[in-house]
Amino acid sequence: MPANSSVDLVWLFGPFVVYLVMLGVYYVWEGRREKRLRAQYEESEYAQ
Amino acid sequence: MPSSGLAGSAGAWVLGTFAAYLLILLGIGLYSSRLMDTVDDYVIGGRSVGPVVTGFSERASEMSGWLTLGVPSDAFGTGVMAFYNGLGMIPADLFAWAGLAKRLRKYTEIVKAVTLPTFFETRLQDDTGLVKGVSAVVLMIFEGGYVGAQIVAAGTLLEVLTGVEPLVGILGGGVIVVGYTMLGGYFAVAWSDYFQGAIILLAFIILPILAFTNYGLPFNDLASVGSSYTSITAGMTGWAAIFGIISYAAIGLGIPGNPHVMVRFMGIDEVKNIRLAALVAQLFMFVAYIGAGFVGLYALVAFGQGGIDDPNNVMPMLTLEFFPGAIAGIILAAALAAMMSSADSQLLVATSAIVEDVYHGYVNPNASQAKLVRYSQLVTLALGAASIAFAYIAKDTPIYTLVLDYAWGGLGAAIGPTLIASLWWKRVTAKGSVASMIVGTATMFLWTQLSALLGVLGLQSAVDASPFLSGLVGVYGLFPAFILSTTTLVVVSLLTRPPEGVNDHFNVFDKPLSALSSTESPTGTPDYVTDGGRDVSPKAVTETDTIRAHVDATDYWDEGDE
Numbered sequence: 172m173p174a175n176s177s178v179d180l181v182w183l184f185g186p187f188v189v190y191l192v193m194l195g196v197y198y199v200w201e202g203r204r205e206k207r208l209r210a211q212y213e214e215s216e217y218a219q
Numbered sequence: 220m221p222s223s224g225l226a227g228s229a230g231a232w233v234l235g236t237f238a239a240y241l242l243i244l245l246g247i248g249l250y251s252s253r254l255m256d257t258v259d260d261y262v263i264g265g266r267s268v269g270p271v272v273t274g275f276s277e278r279a280s281e282m283s284g285w286l287t288l289g290v291p292s293d294a295f296g297t298g299v300m301a302f303y304n305g306l307g308m309i310p311a312d313l314f315a316w317a318g319l320a321k322r323l324r325k326y327t328e329i330v331k332a333v334t335l336p337t338f339f340e341t342r343l344q345d346d347t348g349l350v351k352g353v354s355a356v357v358l359m360i361f362e363g364g365y366v367g368a369q370i371v372a373a374g375t376l377l378e379v380l381t382g383v384e385p386l387v388g389i390l391g392g393g394v395i396v397v398g399y400t401m402l403g404g405y406f407a408v409a410w411s412d413y414f415q416g417a418i419i420l421l422a423f424i425i426l427p428i429l430a431f432t433n434y435g436l437p438f439n440d441l442a443s444v445g446s447s448y449t450s451i452t453a454g455m456t457g458w459a460a461i462f463g464i465i466s467y468a469a470i471g472l473g474i475p476g477n478p479h480v481m482v483r484f485m486g487i488d489e490v491k492n493i494r495l496a497a498l499v500a501q502l503f504m505f506v507a508y509i510g511a512g513f514v515g516l517y518a519l520v521a522f523g524q525g526g527i528d529d530p531n532n533v534m535p536m537l538t539l540e541f542f543p544g545a546i547a548g549i550i551l552a553a554a555l556a557a558m559m560s561s562a563d564s565q566l567l568v569a570t571s572a573i574v575e576d577v578y579h580g581y582v583n584p585n586a587s588q589a590k591l592v593r594y595s596q597l598v599t600l601a602l603g604a605a606s607i608a609f610a611y612i613a614k615d616t617p618i619y620t621l622v623l624d625y626a627w628g629g630l631g632a633a634i635g636p637t638l639i640a641s642l643w644w645k646r647v648t649a650k651g652s653v654a655s656m657i658v659g660t661a662t663m664f665l666w667t668q669l670s671a672l673l674g675v676l677g678l679q680s681a682v683d684a685s686p687f688l689s690g691l692v693g694v695y696g697l698f699p700a701f702i703l704s705t706t707t708l709v710v711v712s713l714l715t716r717p718p719e720g721v722n723d724h725f726n727v728f729d730k731p732l733s734a735l736s737s738t739e740s741p742t743g744t745p746d747y748v749t750d751g752g753r754d755v756s757p758k759a760v761t762e763t764d765t766i767r768a769h770v771d772a773t774d775y776w777d778e779g780d781e
Contacts, residue, residue, distance in 0.1 A: 180438075182451050183299055187505065190309045194501050197317050201494045208731055 225535055230381035232548025233555075237377070240552055241395040244411050248399025251406035258579070258591040261404035262333045262571040263486035266324075268409045270492035274499025276409040276564075277483035278507070279416035281474075283561035284372055286511055287419060287554040291537070292530035294515020298441060298448030301515055303464060305508030307471025312504060315474050316497035320484040322642040322728045324493065327485050329727055334568075335478050335634065336576040342641045344718035345649035348581065350637075353656050355576040357633045358478055361626040362569040363602060367610025369562035370396060373555045380535060380551055389611060392559055397603030400563045401596045405486055408563045415560045418553035420503060422538065423510030429541045430517035437513070440520040448519065462690035469698035473631030475638050479564040482571075490731070566606070570599045625663050625696070632659030632700035636708045642728070644712075645721040651712030659704030666696035 224230045259265050268276070294301035323338070332338040336358065340351040374388035399407045434440065438449055447454030455463050474480055487496055511534075518533040519526075521540060527533055534554065538547050574595045579586055586594075633656040640647035665672075669692050673679045682688045 179299070179449065179451050183302055186306055187302075187309070187509065190313070190501075191505065193310065193313060194498070197313060198494060198498055201317065201497075205491055205494070 224378070224380045224382035225532060226380045226539060226547070226551065229539060229544035229547045229551075232544045233377075233380050233551045234383065234548075236548045236552035237555055238391075240556055241392065243414075244399045244407070244556075245395055245402075247410050248402035248407040251399075251403025251410070254406055255404055255592055257588040258571075258575060258595060259331075259333050260406070261592050261595045262567065262575060263482055264405035264409060266328060266486055267488050268406070268486050269488055270496035271499050272409050272413045273483050273487045273492075274496040275416040275503065276412035277480060277496070277500045278503040279412035279419070279557065279560050280408070280483070280564035281477065281480050281561070282419075282507065282557070283369060284376075284554075284558040286507055287557050288376070288531050288534055290508065290511035291515035291518065291533040294512045295518050295527065295530050295533045296515075297453045298445075298450065298519075299438075299512070299516065300451055300453040300463070300467075302509065302512040303451070303467035304470065304512070305504060306464070307468035308474070309471075309501065309504050309508070311471030311474045313497070313501055315480070315484075316493065316500065319475060319481070319639065319642055320487075320493045320497065321490055323481065323484045323638075324487060324490055325730075326642070326724070326727050333485065334571045334575050335481060335638065336572060337580065339637060339641060339649075339652060340580075342724060343647065343649040343652055344720075347649070349653050350649045351576055351580055353653050354634060354637070355572040355580075357630065357656060357660060358572045359569050361630050362479065362565040362572070363606050364609075365565040365626050366562045366569065366603065367606035367608070369558045369565070370607050371610040373558040373562075376531075376535075376555055376558070379529075379532065380555075386611075388555075389607060392555070393603065393607045396559045396563050397566065397600060397607075400566050400603070401599040404595070405482075405567060408560075408567055409483075409486065411556075411563065412560045415553055415556045416503065418550065419557050420506060420510075422550045422553065423507050423514065426537060426541060427510050427513035427517065430513070430521070430537070433541075434517060434520050437516045437520045441516060444519060444524050448516075458686040458690035462694045465698055466693075466695035469695045469701070470627075472635065472697050472701045473627045474635075476631040476633060476635030477627065478568045478630070478634065479561070481638065482564075482568060566599060566603055569602055569606075570595055573598050573602070625667070628695070628697035628700060629660050629663045631697050632663045632704045633657075635659075635701060636705040640708055640712075645725060646712055646717050647708065648712045648715040648717050650715045651708045651710075654711040655704045655708035658707040659700050662700035662703045663696050666699055 226233050254265070255261055257265065290301060290304050293304060326342065327333070327338050330338070330341045332341055334355075336351040336354040339345070339354055340348070343350055345351065370393045371385075371389055373392055374385040377383055377388035377392075378385040399411065430437075441448040452460035452463060483496075484493070487493060514537055515533055518537045521537065527536055535551055538550050542550060574591060578594060579591060636655050636659065637647070637652040640652070670679070673682055673692070682692055
């Protein structure tokens with residue numbers, strides 16, 4: 172591997188690490204959004 | 220016993236496994252045929268396919284031979300830059316799951332649309348039929364063209380591996396693929412994708428691990444072969460490097476416009492399961508792209524530069540190097556089957572464009588479900604046969620190249636911007652959408668001919684003198700086509716009158732599906748909305764009762780089931 176290998180590896184696999192973090196954020200955020208939606212829905216149902 | 224192919228004595232295992240595999244697929248088709256009552260069942264599995272199968276299917280139907288053979292081949296030829304095949308695809312797919320899947324799933328169920336052209340027509344309130352017609356034609360040409368190409372490619376690979384005449388693989392594989400698709404529709408297609416995807420995924424996990432235990436990390440060996448192999452730009456600099464990376468990233472722009480991917484969102488059983496399906500599909504992508512890249516790199520280490528005559532054989536040769544005959548046979552048969560798993564999905568989408576969009580939409584709007592299913596099966600048969608014949612006979616002609624080479628990009632540029640805008644932008648209009656589809660398709664076709672055109676006009680030398688221009692002309696056509704298509708969509712939409720009552724349409728997106736049961740809605744909401752295709756006879760007389768009954772029936776809000 173050339174001298175700048177560490178830099179290359181960061182550029183090579185860095186985007187995939189970022190994508191993995193994005194996936195985790197989406198999974199957690201979407202779960203919370205579902206819960207919030209449920210809470211809102213139940214609230215409006217009781218209101219009727 | 221065939222032994223003249225690349226696989227040598229393992230060729231018998233390849234053939235045997237492939238034959239057994241095709242028979243299993245036929246069994247899946249036969250079993251699924253019992254579940255086929257309506258055209259919804261045929262085209263999107265009655266919206267009753269679970270999240271894990273949907274996640275696998277979404278990936279397997281899209282990746283096909285490109286992942287199993289193309290990415291390893293690319294890594295063998297260019298080095299570590301081939302990892303960038305996933306640079307645009309992975310985030311684009313996440314965007315599709317996060318931003319499009321739920322909206323598309325909810326809306327298409329509310330309006331009872333099972334195809335994208337019908338969805339466009341309803342959402343854009345197009346009475347002229349132009350949006351539906353143009354999108355259905357684009358879809359039929361490109362998806363239909365894909366079908367035969369995949370099966371012919373699988374037949375050719377079978378010949379390379381085993382020495383068996385390609386016509387045998389094409390006819391045998393083609394008959395089975397068309398057969399089980401015809402019998403089992405979306406159910407059969409999704410479940411076969413699941414098995415194919417699982418085997419391919421295992422192969423791309425185990426192959427690099429086995430290679431690692433033999434060679435360690437490949438980077439030092441690659442550097443000794445050539446410095447470009449360890450360069451993230453494959454040795455390119457300046458504008459060439461920038462446009463090279465843009466080309467890789469632009470592949471992802473095709474995801475929202477490819478209907479065989481989008482129908483997976485429409486076919487999932489319940490809206491809340493989309494999150495899990497997204498997780499499955501995304502993890503599949505990470506493993507597959509990185510694994511496929513390493514397969515190509517380790518092949519370079521194992522066989523050396525120029526050690527493999529045809530780069531398409533990189534994956535099969537590394538498989539044969541590390542696995543005993545029987546296991547290699549299974550993996551290589553799965554690689555063949557992966558091509559067919561894309562063919563079945565595309566066949567189904569092309570069928571739906573003809574039967575649901577054209578026949579049901581224009582010719583006979585009152586056709587019964589039984590008739591639509593029967594016609595769908597007949598069209599699948601006819602279209603499958605015609606596609607295979609076309610691909611086999613015309614494989615060396617420019618028409619074939621046009622359809623195949625530009626299918627992914629053509630669909631991406633033509634359909635993608637309209638799909639995204641329909642789900643997110645209230646101001647989009649039918650006219651803007653049609654203009655965008657025409658500009659997107661035309662740009663995709665013309666961009667690759669740009670070099671020839673510049674040559675005719677005598678401008679090639681001027682372009683060559685500018686690194687920016689030569690990089691731009693060589694960029695993957697989907698990049699400019701998507702930008703031009705989107706620009707056209709925005710400009711024409713802003714110049715034309717938007718449909719009325721769009722706010723009501725958009726209300727659908729932000730509510731749980733089970734809460735949408737009003738017959739008063741201008742979206743044409745049915746009086747009892749299903750979730751997961753499980754129709755429950757309505758017993759209530761008021762809207763609130765209907766909602767409660769539906770919630771009970773679907774267990775949608777059960778604790779701990781998210």
